[in-house]
Amino acid sequence: MRTILRMLLLCLLVPAAVSLAQEKPATPAPENPLSTWNKYAYGRVKDILMRSAQKMPEENYSFKPTDTVRSYGQIVGHVADAQYLFCSIALGEKNPAPDIEHTKTSKADLIAALNTAFVYCDKAYDGMTDATATQMIKLFGNDAPRLSALTVNNMHNLEHYGNLVTYMRLKNIVPPSSEQPPQPQAPPKK
Numbered sequence: 001m002r003t004i005l006r007m008l009l010l011c012l013l014v015p016a017a018v019s020l021a022q023e024k025p026a027t028p029a030p031e032n033p034l035s036t037w038n039k040y041a042y043g044r045v046k047d048i049l050m051r052s053a054q055k056m057p058e059e060n061y062s063f064k065p066t067d068t069v070r071s072y073g074q075i076v077g078h079v080a081d082a083q084y085l086f087c088s089i090a091l092g093e094k095n096p097a098p099d100i101e102h103t104k105t106s107k108a109d110l111i112a113a114l115n116t117a118f119v120y121c122d123k124a125y126d127g128m129t130d131a132t133a134t135q136m137i138k139l140f141g142n143d144a145p146r147l148s149a150l151t152v153n154n155m156h157n158l159e160h161y162g163n164l165v166t167y168m169r170l171k172n173i174v175p176p177s178s179e180q181p182p183q184p185q186a187p188p189k190k
Contacts, residue, residue: 033130035125038128038133038154039125050111051176055176056107056167057107061105061106061110072164072167075167076164077103079160080101084097098113128150
């Protein structure tokens with residue numbers, strides 16, 4: 001009897017183990033994985049930068065921890081200017097260079113300028129494919145793949161998001177990347 005049970009168990013477990021051990025078919029790679037990932041990263045940092053600009057109260061836009069650094073508003077303006085710089089390179093266009101950092105000071109004007117700069121940059125990210133990403137361009141005097149301009153833009157955005165986070169923390173404001181996600185609402189009781 002024990003031998004029959006062992007054989008039955010073996011007959012049931014071996015096929016299950018073999019089917020589990022088989023390789024699953026590879027999922028096809030998404031179209032344009034490099035440029036798609038870079039665009040995803042840009043969307044994430046764009047969101048937290050816009051939310052940072054909106055969260056800081058108007059009276060703190062002139063705040064700077066020391067006299068030797070940019071104010072909160074100047075950083076927002078600098079980030080907007082950088083969108084034009086890096087994305088014009090990626091697009092192969094002349095930089096419109098609006099000089100937002102030195103010409104805008106109010107929260108409303110800086111948020112509007114940042115939003116417009118992101119709209120300009122969206123064209124570069126939306127138009128990038130993996131094929132165009134590998135085309136060589138000049139980036140600060142060096143040969144680089146076109147995607148590099150957008151990668152450096154993401155890096156630069158994150159660098160200055162770090163500055164904004166520090167300023168927000170000094171003003172006891174929770175930065176967007178540290179906010180708790182909204183909790184689902186409980187259904188109404190009947």
